[in-house]
Amino acid sequence: xxxxxxxxxxxxxxxxxxxxxxxxxxxxxxxxxxxxxxxxxxxxxxxxxxxxxxxxxxxxxxxxxxxxxxxxxxxxxxxxxxxxxxxxxxxxxxxxxxxxxxxxxxxxxxxxxxxxxxxxxxxxxxxxxxxxxxxxxxxxxxxxxxxxxxxxxxxxxxxxxxxxxxxxxxxxxxxxxxxxxxxxxxxxxxxxxxxxxxxxxxxxxxxxxxxxxxxxxxxxxxxxxxxxxxxxxxxxxxxxxxxxxxxxxxxxxxxxxxxxxxxxxxxxxxxxxxxxxxxxxxxxxxxxxxxxxxxxxxxxxxxxxxxxxxxxxxxxxxxxxxxxxxxxxxxxxxxxxxxxxxxxxxxxxxxxxxxxxxxxxxxxxxxxxxxxxxxxxxxxxxxxxxxxxxxxxxxxxxxxxxxxxxxxxxxxxxxxxxxxxxxxxxxxxxxxxxxxxxxxxxxxxxxxxxxxxxxxxxxxxxxxxxxxxxxxxxxxxxxxxxxxxxxxxxxxxxxxxxxxxxx
Numbered sequence: 001x002x003x004x005x006x007x008x009x010x011x012x013x014x015x016x017x018x019x020x021x022x023x024x025x026x027x028x029x030x031x032x033x034x035x036x037x038x039x040x041x042x043x044x045x046x047x048x049x050x051x052x053x054x055x056x057x058x059x060x061x062x063x064x065x066x067x068x069x070x071x072x073x074x075x076x077x078x079x080x081x082x083x084x085x086x087x088x089x090x091x092x093x094x095x096x097x098x099x100x101x102x103x104x105x106x107x108x109x110x111x112x113x114x115x116x117x118x119x120x121x122x123x124x125x126x127x128x129x130x131x132x133x134x135x136x137x138x139x140x141x142x143x144x145x146x147x148x149x150x151x152x153x154x155x156x157x158x159x160x161x162x163x164x165x166x167x168x169x170x171x172x173x174x175x176x177x178x179x180x181x182x183x184x185x186x187x188x189x190x191x192x193x194x195x196x197x198x199x200x201x202x203x204x205x206x207x208x209x210x211x212x213x214x215x216x217x218x219x220x221x222x223x224x225x226x227x228x229x230x231x232x233x234x235x236x237x238x239x240x241x242x243x244x245x246x247x248x249x250x251x252x253x254x255x256x257x258x259x260x261x262x263x264x265x266x267x268x269x270x271x272x273x274x275x276x277x278x279x280x281x282x283x284x285x286x287x288x289x290x291x292x293x294x295x296x297x298x299x300x301x302x303x304x305x306x307x308x309x310x311x312x313x314x315x316x317x318x319x320x321x322x323x324x325x326x327x328x329x330x331x332x333x334x335x336x337x338x339x340x341x342x343x344x345x346x347x348x349x350x351x352x353x354x355x356x357x358x359x360x361x362x363x364x365x366x367x368x369x370x371x372x373x374x375x376x377x378x379x380x381x382x383x384x385x386x387x388x389x390x391x392x393x394x395x396x397x398x399x400x401x402x403x404x405x406x407x408x409x410x411x412x413x414x415x416x417x418x419x420x421x422x423x424x425x426x427x428x429x430x431x432x433x434x435x436x437x438x439x440x441x442x443x444x445x446x447x448x449x450x451x452x453x454x455x456x457x458x459x460x461x462x463x464x465x466x467x468x469x470x471x472x473x474x475x476x477x478x479x480x481x482x483x484x485x486x487x488x489x490x491x492x493x494x495x496x497x498x499x500x501x502x503x
Contacts, residue, residue, distance in 0.1 A: 440463075
């Protein structure tokens, strides 16, 4: 069959038991791609993470009582290091001024409730949290597919799957990507999408030499379709849950068959000899290599057109510095101290330089006259928390690329309301924070930058992406005072493109 025989075995049903390459196109069409880097915690002081607010030379009224600021990103060079901020610093040989001009930094994107330990905030499944606190427990009842999977199964994003071998490349052993059990029908439970911890295994999935394909092979699904239809449509003992399970199984076989019969011919791709999982250990240089090997797979997929989505769930950044203690309790939870801030900032700086800048530089090569693969991509780095560990005020967002011309670049955008009447609070160490706009609006903006219209993600009767929940606790930051209610102006504008960065 060309596929392991177990794949064709129908699942156990309890109710039945004893009870084409772009350069060859005659007309070049810019097609956006997305790469997302997700890291745990946060907790870097805002003055370390973000550029100086002195860059915010332009002001724009969002509402009559909420003004937002914008400015052109600039960098300084000291020795061999170019810096936009202490975290956003890297060797100037790779982090060039030209890359700074293709970069955006977004300040003031909030998740307005306590979500604590989570891996779901990054891409919009807020239900994937550990239930620490009433807010987190409340949103656990409302799971969502993550935006990479909304894109992966969108006919607007993938109108043609002829060369696509992986709809979305998930590079993580952590639960960062989620989708329906039956994605094409948007039905069944919301389930974790398996990720790869081996860069070589992922490479084999996205790149297969043409002589290893089997053209003309009859679809595997056809071989069991008659039995499937007979069981599904005529057996009265089959429960609705088992009917759904059976449909999900057949859909998975069909998707696997589609991948295996995709023929791709892409020259100049180097077959990897190293595997990322062999470098995943507590050492900064090894972890840098881990991320870079996955970056190489992303570059191969984006340049060959075998996938247009990549998600790297990196997890905790403690391995990027020399630290052997309990990072979560002794560093992240003690983020206010100078010693721990040094560790946090150093770890993020190394993630930025060794992974995000590395991928941006590798993609910044010509794809078509006057534009690079980076220009046609959007690289995003998000963190689990804002400046306060487990706090979700001002989730830092750093990007490279314009998503095929959708975004302006070289922009520092500050969406916070900072006027004298604004809601503010001090989470510790004299670091005053202000609230801004919804992170849900950023997720909706990304979807639209990838060509996914609101009609394909406003599926739950509200604007934006992510559960429209507002804290129910009195001890959280002044979310309720700022955001007022889930029908307030901020929630109603959550499907609008974030101002200041759209072309």
